[in-house]
Amino acid sequence: MADIRRYLAQAALYAVFLLPLVYFTHLPTYRHLEPDLAVLKIAIRHAGAIIGECTALTAEETAALPPNMRHAQDCPRERSPLELELLLDGKSLYQATVPPSGLHNDGISSMYRRLEVPAGKHQLLLRMNDDVAAQGYNWQLEESVDLQPAQVMVASFKEGFRLE
Amino acid sequence: MKSLLKRGFNQLDALFSKAFTPQWNPLYQLGGLSFFYFWIVAVTGVYLFIFFETSIGGAYSSIEQISHSQWYLGGVMRSFHRYASAAMGVCVTLHLLREFAMDRYSGPRWFSWVSGIPLLWLLFASAIGGYWLVWDQQAQFIAILTSEWFDWLPIMVDPMASNFLNEAALSDRFFSLLVFLHIGIPLTLLLGMFIHIKRITGARSAPARGLAAGTLLAMLVVSLWRPALSQAPANLDIAVTEVGLDWIFLNPYLLISNWGPGQAWAVLVGFSSVLTILPWLPSRRKKQGPVAVVDPDNCNGCGWCLADCPYEAVSMKEHDYKVGHKQSVVNPDLCVSCGICAGACPSSSPFRHVDELTTGISIPELHIKDLLALTESRLEALSGEGPRIMLYGCDHGSDVQRYQSDRVAAISMPCSALVPPAFVDYVLRKELADGVMISGCCEGDCHHRLGNTWMDQRFSMERMPVLRTRVPRDRVRLRWLGAQGTRQLGREMEQFASELGDESAAESVQVVEVKHG
Secondary structure (H helix, E strand, C coil): CHHHHHHHHHHHHHHHHHHHHHHHCCCCEEECCCCCEEEEEEEEEECCCECCCCEECCHHHHHHCCHHHCCCEECCCCECCEEEEEEECCEEEEEEEECCCCCCCCCCEEEEEEEEEECEEEEEEEEEECCCCCCCCCEEEEEEEEECCCEEEEEEECCCEEEC | CHHHHHHHHHHHHHHHHHHHCCCCCHHHHHHHHHHHHHHHHHHHHHHHHHHCCCCHHHHHHHHHHHHHHCHHHHHHHHHHHHHHHHHHHHHHHHHHHHHHHCCCCCHHHHHHHHHHHHHHHHHHHHHHHHHHHCCEHHHHHHHHHHHHHHHCCCCCCCCHHHHHCCHHHCCHHHHHHHHHHHHHHHHHHHHHHHHHCCCCCCCCCCCCHHHHHHHHHHHHHHHHHCCCCCCCECCCCECCCEEECCCCCCCHHHHHHHHCHHHHHHHHHHHHHHHHHHHHCCCCCCCCCCCCEECCCCCCCCCHHHHHCCCCCEEEEECCCCCCCEEEEECCCCCCCCCHHHHHCCCCCCCCCCCCCCCCEECHHHCHHHHHHHHHHHHHCCCCCCCCEEEEEECCCCCCHHHCCCCEEEEEECCHHHCCHHHHHHHHHCCCCCEEEEEECCCCCECCECHHHHHHHHHCCCCCCCCCCCCCHHHEEEEECCHHHHHHHHHHHHHHHHHHHHHHHHHHHHHHHHHHC
């Protein structure tokens, strides 16, 4: 009789341990995004313009270089950072300067940002400057979008802005 | 907080010991249970991997196929895989809290404590990787937040989150990488678990068989009743709005989601750092005494202290001057001054013909000669009527000092296994006391890991040094009741005294009868 009572107590304690465990492996649900919001992702991977001009080397300068490294011109490597701005219905939602990668700032500029925006119709303006020598924004996309709740819209760049 | 936790554990210990017996008490083998759950997850994982397809379309559908078309095997395996990993998470957390509450994380025990911290990260990473593979809505939620979390680190050149922009951006190769990680990280975890227990003797890396069987049975029932299932399939073109979450392993995502990646890193790394330095933070706990000292004159190189040290702090070397003999050596970095070695030493016998008792190995805090002197002086001071009892106890178990009286001589020490069996023999043979009671931590939960186990074995003549056969067993009691059992110890001592009283009364009647006869 004592054994049966003990086994029943064990069963009860196993239940006390496992039932909350099973429950908490999937419940309660977590609301990650309000139902009236949509998601706008900006993901840009783009190399900015080289800063500066190539300069021609003189004959003496060329001769001073090792034979296998002689070039007619000396070209800078550093690239321009990207100046990015996103406006939704005329209101600035995101603005950033994305530096080039690499120790010598000669790599690609990469960025990613996820923004939660109200679903519905919006006027979207995305603009970017990728050349410090240029004034203002030299790339721009302006479009009217109709975002459904929970819709994911991606703005990327490949020889111009694209919305997917 | 620590004392509150300790009290809570002590109360739970009593409840679980009553239901499971101390040998099966799951709270005494949380580490062993964690290992057991790991093996369940590993075995079921191998089975699931056979059917898993590493592709965007195949990941979700293959898991669904396993869960539904072979629910009786694949589905059960999947449920075991998920619930055992969750149970491991809970056991590991309880293990950490328990070791903290019971003050088993500082001094030479720092290594096990500190090596356990990275294991928490590896355990979470293993579990998260598993959820990711299913590629349902929860996986989508994890994928995006994990990548954004890592992208916050300045080491990332190309944002990892770019891989999850939309359905078009996702690649099959990603699932191959995930499978690789989901096998590699748990293997690293296993290696870490091995290192975690490396420094301790006889580490319990498996639970008692009965507990293991009960655990498997309970998990089978739960798996059949509420099988683990996937949520809706992931679709990166539609954001996850509401998601069923595993609150055991995915709780860091609440931080990332609500506070942002930077603060989540700060909280998680900060918390881990505090845990890591905890053994060296100031504390009100009793300072550890000086480490055990070997007396080469009295060490005969028997190796019993080596066999009994729970921390692998004792080793043997060539004797300093006795040719062909061995001698014990104490590693001060590992010794916790529990005194178990002194209790194991055959030289710790008060019957030895020496002017002053000395021994081969002892702790300076309570040298064996001091223990003898204390025993004799306390027993000689007893003046009450009725049976006299020598009560030995440990500083971590029942509070024996509370029962010091004119009939009871009580001595508390770092570990009850410091008492050599010869002391019990001596006390009874010299009629210094009518009975000897030794108490300590709960069975299976010794503060110094193996003290009460060794005592049980010594007194039942299974381990050297044994309690000699001439010692009347009815005059000796070993009771492992723990700190929560102090009151019960009092009751049992009264009972013991009453039994001893009955016995002496019976003996005196016999004597009277003989005289009249």
